[in-house]
Structure formats: C-alpha cells, structure tokens
Amino acid sequence: MTEQAPGPSPGADAVRAWTDTYFNRTKAVVSRFGDCRVTYAVFLRRPVISAPRLATTWLDAVAAARGTKFDIELMHREGDWVGAGDPIFYLSGSFVQLADLETLLLQKLGAACVAAHNAYQMCLELPGVPFLAMDARHCAGAEMQDMMAYAAAIGSEAAKREGARGFIGNANDATAHWFGAPRGLGTMPHALIGYAGTTVRAAEMFHETFPDSDLTVLVDYFGREITDALAVCARFPDLAAAGRLAVRLDTHGGRFLEGLDPGSSYAVLERHAPQAVRRYRSETELRHLVGTGVSAAAVWRMREALDEAGYPKVRIVVSSGFGVGKCRVVAEARAPIDVVGTGSFIPEAWSETYATADIVEYDGAPRVKVGREFLLRRNGARKRNGEGHG
Template sequence: MFRATGKSNRWTAEIDTLKCADRQRLAPETFRLPVEEMRAGTYADKYFVRTRHVLRADRHSPNVLMQVFCKASGILCGVDEAIAILKLASDDWSALTVCALYDGDCVEAFETVMTIEGPYDVFAHLETLYLGVLARRTRIATQTRRVVDAAAPKEVFYFPARHDHYAVQAGDGYAARIAGVAAVSTDVQGAWWGGEGIGTVPHAAIAAYGGDTALAGRKFAEHLPDSVQLVVLVDFENDSVKTALEVARALGPRLYGVRLDTSGTLVDKSVIPALGQFDPRGVNRELVVNVRKALDDAGFESVRIIASGGFGVDKIRAFEAVGVPVDAYGVGSSLVANHGDFDFTADIVLTDGKPSAKVGRIHKPNPRLEEVP
C-alpha cells in the first residue's frame, strides 16, 4: 500500500532523494555486523587469514597504503558499510587512517574510492568483506539509477525482493534509495534510512476472494486506514480495462491507482482487436492507452496507472519516447541482475612509504577523498 502525502498528482515518496550536500555517514551499528566472526576471519578468503597469521608469526607488521577502485563507472555505494567493517572488525581501528568518497558519489572506472593506511596485519583479514559490500551495493545503485533516469520525472518503485535472498534486502534497499527510487516494497529494505514498504492489492489476495478483484479491493479499503493509498492489480482475469473499471466503480475516490502487470506470455483482451501492428504480449503501449482512455471516459481521470512486469531501462525508455500514459513504474528483477563489471579491487601501492604495487597498478591519489574520523 501507499501512504498519503497530500499530493494528488504524484505517487508517494516517503523518502527524499539523497542530496549532494548531505555528507553524513551511516553509523556502524546500523549494519548489525557479525563482528566476532569477521574478526576471526570466517567470512574472509582463506589466503587473507593465512597472510595475517604469517605476518604475526614472523613479527612483521609493515605499514601499507591500500588503494580501492571499481572496474566500471557508476554510482558508488557500500562505502559506509565498508567503513563500519573496518571500524568494528579490524584489530585496531585507531592504528588506521581511512579516506573515502561517499555513498551516492558518481565515480569513473579505476578511480580511487577509498584508501586504508596502517599496519597491514591489522586489517588484512577484511579485504574480502569490504570489497564485496562495495561491489554489491554499487551494482544495485548504478543499475537502479539508470532506470530512475530513464523514467524521470516519473517515479520508480523498487520491487525485486522476491528475486533474491531475503538477507540482502536492507543493503539493497539502501542502495536503491541512494539511487533515487521513490519507495521500496519491504520494511527491511527501508530499515537503514527509516523507510517502510509499500505495495498493491496482490494477486494472492484477489485469489483468496475467489478471483473477485473489486471485492478484494473493497476489503482492503474496509480494513486499512485511510492514510494507505489503495493501488490494485487489475490483470487477474487478463481483461485489464474491464477490471480497472470495476475496481474504480467499487472504490470510488478511495482508489488511488491501478497496476498493470500482464504476463509476458499473455495478450490482454483489450488489445486483441489491434493485433498485427505491434508485439501484443505483456504490458504494452496499446494496453496502457486502452486502460487510460476507459478510466477517463468513465470519469476516473484521477486514478493513476503504474506499469510493472518486465520493465528495465530499455522498455522504460521506449515507453517514454512515445509518451505512454504511465504515472509510475514498478521494477524488479532487472535491478538485481548483473549487467556490468562492478568488481572492486584493492591493491597495496605503498609499503613503509615506498612504491610496492604489482605490475599494472600505480598509486593514484584522489583529492575527492575525505578522511574518516
């Protein structure tokens, strides 16, 4: 469901897009890290754990400068989480000097995004962890920003929870927020920034009421507070025009919007008469136009349309290029698929003040970095 904001012509955005001037970092306790296991090295690639053991056994504690970069340009995210790992799971945070960019910064490929300076044995066991969170969060943030930009100024809702493991929801939801989504679908996805999940009247609820979409909508209206903006899926019977009108008549002004989510293997009944000039499967321009016209002709001009099901950057751009009358997009699996090389790499480039990078790597200072207190 969606929460009312007093705005009659936009979908609810319970969060503000991260502003460039907002340079606050998330507190380490936000992430609920398994600190003892991280310190012990159970999450680390084994060779890092053995490296720490060898250095200590040999009483060799070189002072190094570790330099971190991404192989692709994008929207940086995971920095605050990486810093939290270093603060809480290194053997001595006070011995380290960490400089970093911020979550939400635009970065170029191979640009230095973080440096860690100090005794290597103090943080050798953490490389796997901080590189992993940077890679995951940056991938989600970058792919989400591309969709947000394609849809602008229309809003995008982050709906991939069912396409991935539940344990990634908090971090992924935060990365999506950094990228500019209007809302997320689960409370956990909003946990790091104080948001909560939104949603629609789902197919399961409609099935629970015998396939009667209007009845399911009425029950949601009856038992949920008025602050919840009712948005109803209308593709259950594969006749979205008919169902949208039934729902609008049943709920009247209580209906905030309808969601079109026709399967990519189905052709909605309303577009069958126009077959032959376009791909009729799933949610397409003709279907949206048909639903919009039917609602407007029946006096339901204020009912919004959200489109979902198979949407990504290319499909949204195609819709926007021809002015399809969608009010917002719900996007899922395309935001968590791996569409780029967002691997992060960490290299020791200085050891005890002397160049020590492997062939192909050089010390690349970045004046954009800020020291982490």
C-alpha cells in the same frame, strides 16, 4: 536518507571463518615476519555510482573491535559517478589487521555500487515518474536485501540532484529507513485476489481493513485488466474521483493485456506516440513497446479506457521487468505511467559487481603489481568526512 548500521553480516569475531584462506595465511606470515602499514586502492572495473557506506561502516566496526584504526580516504562522495578503474577509496592501516578483511570488504561494495548505478539510470530515463523499490523478494537473504535497498536509495538521490522524482519508498519495513520512511508501501499481491475470488471483492476487503489508505488494485489476475479496472472504479467512485485509487498492471509476458494483440498494440501507439514505432527497434525494444506483458501500448490502452469511462484521476502503477532498457523505451513512447514498481536495479551480470582491492603502498613506498599503476595514489584525496570529488 536515514543513517543506520548495515544489516546482518559476519561480525569481527567471525572474519576468519568467512574470509579466503590465503588472506588468513597472509595475516599469519606478516604477524611472524613483522607488520607494516599498507594502503589499498579499492575500485570496480566498470562505471558505477559510489555507494561505500556499508563497506566503510563495517570497517569502522571491525577496527573498533580489534582496538585499531583504519584511515579511509574517500575519493568519491556517496552518490557520485565513478569511472571504471577509478578508486572509490583508499584504505590504510596495519597489514596484520587488514589482510584478512578483503573478502568481506569487497562483498559489501561492488554490488551496491552497480545497483545504485542501475537505479540512477532508471530514474533518469523516467525523470517525471516516482519509483517504488520492490527488490526484497529477489534478494538472497537479509544482508543482500539491506544492500539493494541502500543502493536504490543512493542511486535515487543521485538522480534527484539531476531533476528526477526518484524512489519514493520501498515495499518492506526493515529497509524503509533508507528512503527516509517509517515503513514500507504496498497494498495487495495476486494471492489476495485469488483468496477473494474476484478483483472487486479483493479491493473491498482491503478497503474495509485499511479504510484510510489509498487503494492500489492488481487487475491482471483474471486476464481482464480493462474490465476489472473499470469494475473497481465503479465500486469506488469517490476514491477514483479523489485520486486515491490506482490500478496496477503486472501482466506476465505470456499474453497481451485484455483486448490487445500485435495489430491493436501498434494502433494504440499510432494514436499516442507514433514516433516511438517508426524508427528501427531491436526485438527487445519492440516487445517493450507493442509486445506481451506490460508494454507501452498496454499502459496507453489502460489510460484510454479509464479516461473514456470518466476516471481521469485513477492512477496507473506498472511493474514487471522495468529495468534501464524498458524504462528508456516506455519513456520514448511517453507512456502515461504514474508509479513504477521495480526490483530490476539488482545487477543482472553478477560478474560486473566484482570489486577489487590492490595494495599500492607499503610503509609509504608506492608499489603495485604491473598493469595496475593507474591505482597509485595521487594528491588531492579527501577524508571521508570532508568534501569529495564531484
């Protein structure tokens, strides 16, 4: 993963306008009555993957702009698992210089750590399948877009250390560097198929414009996934035989894949993964297995159709709601997925992303509010550039 400064964010000169007023007033009070050196413990209330770089890089930039120095003791290396309430890092420095930074600091940590944990879990649920980050369109602006791409890359690297394929890239150029890539990946949206008038014509237009690129074609626009997938294969037999052609399933949850209904969906899984439907399932799990949209049965049915027509090397790309739970269920059904496109590592329950910072030392004296004694610094903290806890 390539090192790079974080994306758009309020600079050091804009902190006062963006921080909470009580922090600005605390800064004024401490400035009047005398500065002291403080240490903050920075943590989340739920298990996460450590993703502190955006926060610590910003702290370094603010310190440089203010002509001061902050000491950061990183307790968990980037990509390490962190338990609930366990400080990710301790931050020490002048109270006057740190008092007004808490609001923006926490914004840059919590969501990244939770998204990294989601990405990590998703990759481990489907360890043999590569993922493509498609989060950008669901982000609230460029700063969140940069944060979510960074988080997916960190979660991916953590999963790769446990044997997963992880994320192979993302869908836009601006954040591709987090995945060690020069540019984003992707071929066509539904809009291109609407413009072309048919799925085959859209594929032709794309191939004529980008003849050296592999071709991934959306096949759900007209509700004829099987028919249009086979038509594209017949139009590009050389690409199909060379493994350079893929079909992407993005069937929405309002209907079944072409030719399927509840009964035939169960029948598909009985042929390929009967154990997946013979155990108790929640309503959500059943929908992932045999319901509408891109279910495990839909993927298996597409694989059947491609193989029966003589296109075993045509790959299947899936998208549409592939979060941790859906990845787990389709993995249990051994769905023959070649690539997952997803932005579902973006946290669903935003309240889970709330990071917290408490001061635990004033001029070296341990002191913290009652109930947070577990945050007091223990021996063994490691500097950011040293080796952290595994």
